[in-house]
Amino acid sequence: MTVTAPPLAPPRLVVRTSRIDDLPDDLGALVDLLPDTRPLAWVRHGDGVVGWGEALRFETFGPGRFADAEHAWHQVLVGASVHDDVDRPGTGPIAFGSFAFDDVVPGDETVDPTRASGVLIVPRVVVGRRDGVCWTTTIELLGDRAAPAPDALPEAYPRIPVTAPGQVHYADGSVSPEDWKGVVAEGISRIKERELDKVVLARDVAAAAQDPVDPRHLLGRLAQGYEACWTFSVDGLVGATPELLVRSEKGLVTSRVLAGTIPRTEGPDRLGAGDAGADRRAAALLAGSSKDLEEHAYAARSVAAALEPYCSSMNVPEVPFVLHLPNVMHLATDVTAVLDQSAGTRLGARDAVRGPGAGAAEVGAAGEPDGPRPPSSLSLAAALHPSAAVCGTPTESARSLIREIEGLDRARYAGPVGWVGADGDGEWGIALRSAEISERNPRHVRLFAGCGIVAASDPVAELAESEAKLEPMRYALRDD
Ligand SMILES: C=C(O[C@@H]1C=C(C(=O)O)C=C[C@H]1O)C(=O)O
Numbered sequence: 001m002t003v004t005a006p007p008l009a010p011p012r013l014v015v016r017t018s019r020i021d022d023l024p025d026d027l028g029a030l031v032d033l034l035p036d037t038r039p040l041a042w043v044r045h046g047d048g049v050v051g052w053g054e055a056l057r058f059e060t061f062g063p064g065r066f067a068d069a070e071h072a073w074h075q076v077l078v079g080a081s082v083h084d085d086v087d088r089p090g091t092g093p094i095a096f097g098s099f100a101f102d103d104v105v106p107g108d109e110t111v112d113p114t115r116a117s118g119v120l121i122v123p124r125v126v127v128g129r130r131d132g133v134c135w136t137t138t139i140e141l142l143g144d145r146a147a148p149a150p151d152a153l154p155e156a157y158p159r160i161p162v163t164a165p166g167q168v169h170y171a172d173g174s175v176s177p178e179d180w181k182g183v184v185a186e187g188i189s190r191i192k193e194r195e196l197d198k199v200v201l202a203r204d205v206a207a208a209a210q211d212p213v214d215p216r217h218l219l220g221r222l223a224q225g226y227e228a229c230w231t232f233s234v235d236g237l238v239g240a241t242p243e244l245l246v247r248s249e250k251g252l253v254t255s256r257v258l259a260g261t262i263p264r265t266e267g268p269d270r271l272g273a274g275d276a277g278a279d280r281r282a283a284a285l286l287a288g289s290s291k292d293l294e295e296h297a298y299a300a301r302s303v304a305a306a307l308e309p310y311c312s313s314m315n316v317p318e319v320p321f322v323l324h325l326p327n328v329m330h331l332a333t334d335v336t337a338v339l340d341q342s343a344g345t346r347l348g349a350r351d352a353v354r355g356p357g358a359g360a361a362e363v364g365a366a367g368e369p370d371g372p373r374p375p376s377s378l379s380l381a382a383a384l385h386p387s388a389a390v391c392g393t394p395t396e397s398a399r400s401l402i403r404e405i406e407g408l409d410r411a412r413y414a415g416p417v418g419w420v421g422a423d424g425d426g427e428w429g430i431a432l433r434s435a436e437i438s439e440r441n442p443r444h445v446r447l448f449a450g451c452g453i454v455a456a457s458d459p460v461a462e463l464a465e466s467e468a469k470l471e472p473m474r475y476a477l478r479d480d
Pocket residue numbers: 200202243258259260261330389390432433448449450451452453469
């Protein structure tokens with residue numbers, strides 16, 4: 001007789017969401033709550049979700065990083081007990097996540113092969129705000145005796161005061177600015193040789209701070225200074241991205257595609273609008289620039305084509321609008337679509353999980369699969385990544401040219417970052433205008449920026465554009 005060991009039972013989550021008193025009417029109110037230096041955040045216009053503590057953490061690797069994370073998330077929700085008195089997007093169990101841009105970085109021995117290329121973190125505590133409703137969620141892992149009980153959470157995570165990084169010195173990253181112009185020139189010549197239509201080339205800058213960089217310092221400044229962007233923090237990757245890869249909410253799918261950029265004039269606070277007349281002229285120039293419109297069309301088309309198999313109807317405006325940010329202006333297209341609820345089968349989804357309903361609800365308490373589920377926001381993000389806004393057209397040629405000539409380990413820069421809920425709804429941005437705080441030495445930070453290159457691009461102008469895109473993180477690291 002063969003005796004087989006019983007399968008390991010998945011960890012069982014106990015999740016409670018309840019309404020709390022209004023937070024101060026302040027853009028930084030949510031990030032101001034973060035108690036320690038491993039904050040989780042997804043905030044825009046003062047609304048969003050922040051989290052701390054780790055009930056669970058899943059690390060995934062390589063090309064399967066999205067699917068494995070998705071699978072782990074569904075497994076953990078099976079049998080979760082959820083009491084949700086608020087029932088809004090972001091209430092109940094949620095996981096914050098961040099994923100590497102590339103599947104692998106071939107032949108680069110500087111890349112640590114044990115470093116995860118995807119992470120999902122289920123926090124112990126979440127605080128959220130949306131349209132004037134505020135809530136808190138506690139997430140407990142049954143049987144985790146080391147973890148503090150929900151009523152002991154405030155003492156377990158005392159709010160350590162936020163510290164400023166002090167003086168920051170900047171140095172060249174993997175490729176010097178001078179050499180990067182050569183990389184861009186090479187990209188342009190490959191495009192002219194008709195190898196591809198568009199490629200996005202990026203660079204990094206190394207920052208060394210006097211004191212360890214507290215991500216909450218960066219978050220506070222970004223949430224205030226770049227309020228129209230999605231300010232995020234997941235596992236040392238911090239930024240304020242203007243580009244929404246995908247939001248999926250109750251069957252409605254949205255994506256904000258950006259490509260085509262012009263720097264803004266600098267105001268007295270170094271946050272744009274220095275000269276309103278010059279800004280107006282720059283916006284008109286951008287809206288009429290055939291080079292930028294071409295760059296933009298590739299990006300908008302790539303998003304529409306990637307969403308198409310999962311949606312029953314879609315609206316892609318024919319003409320982009322000009323998005324004004326403090327540092328730059330972009331050509332922008334908001335794509336909206338209706339999720340095809342049966343499309344989950346095409347993604348190979350099996351074990352379904354029901355989301356929390358109104359009031360208290362038990363999620364799949366018996367752990368039984370109940371048929372195919374619609375594509376989750378995370379699987380949509382996986383299908384959309386990498387869009388032509390951060391990779392190029394055609395995707396495969398652009399990806400291999402990036403690997404060949406960029407000379408940069410992008411890590412999680414330009415990859416999806418965001419959150420997913422129990423019902424699969426969630427929001428995923430593209431990790432742009434971002435920086436990675438070194439795990440080994442928190443005084444060291446890498447800032448990233450990239451630019452879409454087409455035949456009519458000019459290396460000098462692209463370098464200037466990349467500098468303008470670095471400005472949000474330089475601003476975040478200052479203390480004035
Ligand atoms: C790659 C970045 O930005 C992307 C490239 C853009 C462009 O080339 O015009 C504009 C917005 C983003 O899609 C970045 O900020 O690092």
